[in-house]
Amino acid sequence: MLSVGGERFALFCAWQLFTIIVLGIGWRVAAPLNGGRHLAPFVWGRIVRDSAGSCLPFSMVGGFVLGVRAATLRGISWSVATLSMVVDLTAEFLAEIVFAVAGLLVLLARSADQSLTRPITIGLVLALVAGAAVLRLQKGLVPLFIRFGRKINDDWFAGRSEHDVASENDLAAMYCRTGRMALCIAVHLVGWFCKGFGNWIAFRLLGSDIDVTAALAIEALLHALLIPAFMVPGYAGVQEAGYAGVGALFGIPPEISIGVSLLRRARDIAIGAPILLIWQLVEMRRLRDRDRLKPEGDMGGSGAKGRV
Numbered sequence: 317m318l319s320v321g322g323e324r325f326a327l328f329c330a331w332q333l334f335t336i337i338v339l340g341i342g343w344r345v346a347a348p349l350n351g352g353r354h355l356a357p358f359v360w361g362r363i364v365r366d367s368a369g370s371c372l373p374f375s376m377v378g379g380f381v382l383g384v385r386a387a388t389l390r391g392i393s394w395s396v397a398t399l400s401m402v403v404d405l406t407a408e409f410l411a412e413i414v415f416a417v418a419g420l421l422v423l424l425a426r427s428a429d430q431s432l433t434r435p436i437t438i439g440l441v442l443a444l445v446a447g448a449a450v451l452r453l454q455k456g457l458v459p460l461f462i463r464f465g466r467k468i469n470d471d472w473f474a475g476r477s478e479h480d481v482a483s484e485n486d487l488a489a490m491y492c493r494t495g496r497m498a499l500c501i502a503v504h505l506v507g508w509f510c511k512g513f514g515n516w517i518a519f520r521l522l523g524s525d526i527d528v529t530a531a532l533a534i535e536a537l538l539h540a541l542l543i544p545a546f547m548v549p550g551y552a553g554v555q556e557a558g559y560a561g562v563g564a565l566f567g568i569p570p571e572i573s574i575g576v577s578l579l580r581r582a583r584d585i586a587i588g589a590p591i592l593l594i595w596q597l598v599e600m601r602r603l604r605d606r607d608r609l610k611p612e613g614d615m616g617g618s619g620a621k622g623r624v
Contacts (some may be wrong), residue, residue, distance in 0.1 A: 317582040320521040328517055329583050335510040336363050342503035345405060345496060347392075347400035354392065361387030361397065362594050367588030370581075382404070386595055389602065407497060411504035412539055415512075419536025422529055423565060489550070511535055519568070532568045532583075537562045555580075575610045 340359030343564030364381025563573030
């Protein structure tokens with residue numbers, strides 16, 4: 317981070333924030349809501365989700381949960397936030413497969429060594445099959461997701477009107493809206509290309525003369541390799557090994573590839589730490605406001621009502 321200089325590192329972070337905003341728009345497209353005023357909660361939820369996934373010792377699933385939590389604090393109902401994220405993850409995964417296929421085509425055009433390309437090709441074919449299976453299964457599982465969520469979140473749904481909680485039919489219809497789903501995939505594909513361009517910026521900051529196409533391909537193939545490691549917190553160690561291996565396919569020295577991975581981690585911490593701090597301040601203010609609005613009999617356990 318010090319080697320690239322403060323101004324250039326700030327530019328690198330700014331591009332990542334732009335990329336996260338694009339991905340947040342993709343989540344908003346998946347939600348069955350009308351009105352542009354609902355965009356900010358989804359962008360904020362996506363920023364918290366990525367910050368938690370990169371800075372906290374949780375798997376990526378933990379980041380998903382906190383992202384939904386952050387969106388609900390901005391006025392989005394739990395049911396809409398949760399189920400739209402399921403749809404959003406499906407769209408992002410399908411866009412990732414398209415992006416990875418593009419990266420594989422670039423690799424095939426630049427390398428004739430089948431011993432290197434065959435494992436990646438097999439992995440992408442399996443990912444395509446898995447993506448089709450997930451898309452098909454989730455349509456039938458949507459009602460189960462909703463019922464399960466309501467059972468473990470009775471307090472959240474208590475006192476909500478029917479208008480506040482989306483119906484199962486409305487949420488299941490998200491998968492049936494072909495145009496909206498296609499737009500969500502397209503937005504996420506733009507987001508993946510933004511990630512790839514950020515990868516090119518990182519390589520250039522460290523002195524590599526890599527071209528944009530190769531940087532996009534490295535990003536695409538790297539994430540294809542990271543799919544099985546989604547339970548590893550922050551892809552610790554896996555990301556560095558993946559960079560070194562995929563970068564070698566394009567003639568990038570391992571010290572440069574690992575340097576890019578470390579630069580990305582520095583960027584994620586520089587963005588994620590303040591975001592998580594702001595989120596915790598919002599949570600604290602919400603708790604104080606809730607305690608302030610509690611009836612006097614509910615505080616301190618005094619009185620007959622308090623004892624009950």
